[in-house]
Amino acid sequence: MALIDKDAARVWLGVGIGAGAALAAPWLAPVLSAIARPLLKVVVSQSLLATERAREGLARAGEMLSDVVAEVRAEAAERSHSERQAIAQALGGGGETSARGEPN
Secondary structure, X not given: OHHHHHHXXXXXXXXXXXXXXXXXXXXXXXXXXXXXHHHHHHHHHHHHHHHXXXXXXXXXHHHHHHHHHHHHHHHHHHHHHHHHHHHHHHOOOOOOEOOOOOEO
16 A cells, blocks of 8 residues: 555645646746846857857868868979980980970
8 A cells, every 4th residue: 555655745846846837837937038138149159159260270270181181182293204314215205204204
């Protein structure tokens, strides 16, 4: 029987809390709204600021990566040109090549 009494007490406690919340809602809603709205504005503001900072950081990282890719391509082109000159020189062409790597 004690188990049933415990369960009944819990049910009545829940009913009491629900009834109290229903009675307090008209007074509590404006108070919570007055607190929640400024808090929500701060959260949205900080989220926008964080998003903008992340975009700036990603833009900087993208620019840096683009610079590195351009440097690597330039070095590869220079290396390729040097290799073509060495091959032409080894073949007896004097080492002079055009921009396309053909002997002059």
